[in-house]
Amino acid sequence: MQINEAFLTDFLWHITFVLLFVFTIISGLIALFTKEKTYLFYALYTCFLLTYIFLKTPYKEIQDYFIDLFHPAYNFYSQTLFYSFYIYFFLYFLDIEDYFPSLTKKIKILLFWVISVSTVVFFIAVIADINWLFTAYFFYLYIPFNVVMGVLAIAKASKTPGYLKYFFVIGSVIYLCLAILSLILSYSDYNYQTTIVLFGSSFYLYPILFFYIGVFIEQIMFSLGLSYRVKMINERLLEQYQRNVLINKKLNDHLVKRESEIHILTAKAEEDRLAKLKSAYDSQINKLQLSLLHNQMNPHFIFNALNSIKVYLIENDKEKAIYYLNKFSKLIRRILESSRGDTVSLEEELNIINLYIDIEKIRFDDAIDVSFDIPFELGLSSIKVPPLLLQPFVENAIWHGLSSLENNKKLHFKVRKLENGIQLKIIDNGIGRKASKQNYKQKKIKKSSLGLQISNERIDFFNKREKLDYKFSILDLQDTNGNACGTEVRFNFTKN
Structure with missing residues (x-):
């Protein structure tokens, strides 16, 4: 080849x-x-x-x-x-x-x-x-x-x-x-x-x-x-x-771990369920306690009003007695209406207080000058409060502050908007708390203290139930010379 x-x-x-x-x-x-x-x-x-x-x-x-x-x-x-x-x-x-x-x-x-x-x-x-x-x-x-x-x-x-x-x-x-x-x-x-x-x-x-x-x-x-x-x-x-x-x-190890966690979560869920039941039970107890305190307030309030009517009947002043009864009937009807629920609006509460003051003014011969400074745009109907919350404070202002003054009795309500709620001030130009304690007997003092204590408890229960942050404080007012010239009760109706 x-x-x-x-x-x-x-x-x-x-x-x-x-x-x-x-x-x-x-x-x-x-x-x-x-x-x-x-x-x-x-x-x-x-x-x-x-x-x-x-x-x-x-x-x-x-x-x-x-x-x-x-x-x-x-x-x-x-x-x-x-x-x-x-x-x-x-x-x-x-x-x-x-x-x-x-x-x-x-x-x-x-x-x-x-x-x-x-x-x-x-x-x-x-x-x-x-x-x-x-x-x-x-x-x-x-x-x-x-x-x-x-x-x-x-x-x-x-x-x-x-x-x-x-x-x-x-x-x-x-x-x-x-x-x-x-x-x-x-x-x-x-x-x-x-x-x-x-x-x-x-x-x-x-x-x-x-x-x-x-x-x-x-x-x-x-x-x-x-x-x-x-x-x-x-x-x-x-x-x-x-x-x-x-x-x-x-993954298998994770599944085993997750299974263990599920058992723990199941146990915790059961604990949470029991805790919720306990919380519901506590809420119901609080509601009953609030209702009890509410019932304690109403008889006390009504007793004071009936006592005023009795005075007019004793004095045989039928005209004033009838006028007083008409006012009182309106007041009782408003109280009964508000008592049907656990809350009333701040607007309704102030209307009831206005009726109460009208009755008290009759007893003082209209010698109390009452004024309300409430801007219309604040919308007080949306603010919920416990029924008859303000009455003990107004009663104290009238009977322990203003009643001892000869003349020029003034009671002023002032409402202002806060960043997260509403502030209400009840201001009187009475003799002040220190002088009031000196003028009234020990029995009266205990009665007053009991009313403040009940109000505190009512607000605490109301806050827990509604998850709010309502509170009040009492300030002693003084003039430029350092003398007592009245009392201011300040309510802050705010959210948490």
Whole structure:
């Protein structure tokens, strides 16, 4: 067997063709079953490279047949396709998008347009039968683009981590160098005069041999790289499986812990339920206590009013007695209406107090000057208070403060808005608490103290039930000389 340039060319063609055919079938099947884009674009790359190689078949009859079947422009069109899919393969093979997302997006858009333009130019060349059109496009536009993209791919591949990049870089560099060399020699003054002695024979070296050798080495490197990638994927899957096992163990431990927490929460929920029942029970007790205190206030109030009526009857002043009874009946009706509920509005409470004062003024021969300073816009109907809350304080102001004055008895009600509620002041110009204690017997003092104590308890119970922050305070007023000149009771009806 004589080894010459034709034998070597045919031998390398067969090796390259079989290698590409096998890799195309295997990678295509893998892509079909795994939907892995790396193998898809590798299959497309080797498929179009295979068609280009096939047109170089050493079998003359087959070559003539396919030359007639395929337009001459396909020789260059197939190269634009397999070079483009080579770049796609590079993007997915090395997961370039993970490291250069912006660049990857731009390259994909650029490849789409390159393939589209190449296809349009190819069909124009075929339909118009212009052979030179695609040749000019290929050499003057596509080849410079392909060289730039190839160099860029190699440069970016070298910056990715791991060993996978070496398979791509080595295979691509060798292929690119030999392919460019083959192209330059094919379209230069190279006349095959360089001879090589092999097995005692000398023969010429065809340029296409460099291309076959480059394709062969590149495919071997890429196949090794794909095998290494499969190994990496298996290792990642194994690592993921081990992580999943660990996560499952942690989840099981967490579930056991949660089960224990659920038992604790269940026990706590039962405790909370019992606490709510106890709270409801305490609320009911508070309500009953509030009702009891309310009932303690009403008889005391009514007794004082009836006592005033009795005085007029004793004095045989029927006209005043009837007038007093009319006022008293209105007052009793308002009291009974307010007693139906646990709360009344501050507006209603002040109306009841106004009726009470009218009755007391009759007893003092209208000698008490009563005034109300209540801005209309405050909306006292929305402020809820315990029924008859103000009566003990007004009673104290009249009987322990104003009753000892000869004349100029004044009782003033002043309402102002606070940041989170309403303030009510009851101001009298009586003798003051200190003088009152000196003028009344010990029995009277105890009675007064009991009324304040009950009022305190009523407000405390009301605050707990309604979740409010009502409070009152009593101030002793003094003139510029430091003498007592009255008393001020200050109510703050505010929220928590």
